[in-house]
Amino acid sequence: MGIRQYLKNGPLGFGAAPLGNMFRNIPDDEAEATVRAAWDAGTRFFDTAPFYGAGLSEIRLGKELAKHKRSDYVLSSKVGRLILDDLEEEAQSFGEKGTLFEHGHRNKVVYDYSEEGTVRSIEESLRRLGVSELDFVWIHDVARDFYGDDWVRMFEEAHRGAMVALTRLREQKVIKGWGLGVNRVESCELAIDMTATHPDAFLLAGRYTLLDHDLALQRLMPACEAKKVDIVVGGPYSSGVLAGGKNFEYAPASQEILVKVQKIKALCTKYGIPIKAAALHFSLAHPASAAVIPGASKPDRIHEDHEAMNTAVPEDFWKELRKQKLVSPLAPLPIDKK
Template identity: 65%
Template structure:
């Protein structure tokens, strides 16, 4: 089965990075209410990772999903980082993601893409989530410091370790799909060029959005279609800037991005289009895309996401964006359902 076929309740999932206290200290009650709102709205695909708050997102998600039968939802997490029992005193630094989860748990988090590290990571995730199995497993953030010596060593460790372990687990039916979970296109291209592994999906965050899609459109999306690999689009709101926030790429949005978002918002207002609707539906319009997983930390945001997916968007809106060079002339666009 393909990823799209496995996601029987539709293409809208829930990315749980915010539940790891991303950007702010989120009360447990608010996190619980957000997961409950997602379930009540019909969300049945949940994506998480050990990195999100050093296991905090997995713990919170598992606690809330324990109210439901395991067969009723699809669950994915990631490998490549291991959460240790060791506690660190200050904020941990994670390269391009900086101190993104400084309000998360204080457990030390280390990189490990080896075969043993992959198995250890999965065991830790199963324990924190309180489940007996995972559906999808993504190899996380193997794109940091791309082209550097450190990255090359990380990718080689994943090629000989994590990728082969996940290939075997998928073939044995232990998991249903695996791939990378990254925010750069190039590592996915390289992985798809390997003959010794057979991924059947990939989670790509922030690289096929209204704000940033040219490179993925030209290189990755056609390659994914050729290889039969489906893309789950993460970060459709580009770290929040497309949903009324101030962040882009995990930090404060630069002036040129703010200006571009302003132009998109102005066009959306002229055509009566919720900008969230434009962001989500653009991602899913490409035939290589199987799902989109916006994050949320407030219950009301969930309702907005579900409404956005159903909203009608007039073709004139997309025509204006193309005329203003705000979307690629080659990008597949949603069909006007009015």
């Protein structure tokens, strides 16, 4: 059970959402160079989804991974949405996230958390990726930020459909494991108590970062640690604001967030470390955290991530971060492991 046992090359993975032209139109050669840079830097865990650019991310990622033996890396994708041949004239809008992939493919995206839809989604992902198998499969975005007050009904559809299908595929050893891939903790809290369809891990995006970790820390992380359900931390830079960007939660950051970021940056400058190092090491410090998968669309961002991961962060940095109350007093820090 869990995903960490399969991550032989360390906990730093690659989140391929940007390869679907999230926020901007990325040239093919730049996208391909980014995946190559990740591989050359030692990344062996790659995560994508049909939703990312209506299949574009899977196609681009698969093209580069085809140069390597399938057994040499861990690959995950997601279910819950199907990509149709029908084309949309305008970019589709999805819940609170709006038109994240307005520069991606214009194929119509429809929701489908049924057993049949789950199997079909996996088959289509395999075709787009050009591989024979997926290692882990996440049930994508079955949460309030995409469905509002209707999210519980959608979760129940996934419980009766996708979870049943993925549990069967795991038992048949078609996949190594499954879980939810979400931006909210509530659906994970429901799923972790399931017995007949028990998840192996969760891909939790944006909810265990330097800027946002209280809710996950109080409710989800302890349960995951107790039940040995691994957490893969997605979005460790909080939509980019922790890496020089202006967005937090896919929208312009508030003044409150920007002030907090500046305080963290000031500490990083004082101790001579990149803020990315603080972000990655924080997200991995919790015992439930098995991996962290920042997204990138440029090769130099990959180099920054690996340099940050290999940066030794001084103990006094963590002590001062806690003293200034920039993180929860309950949050495990790397110094707590010593």
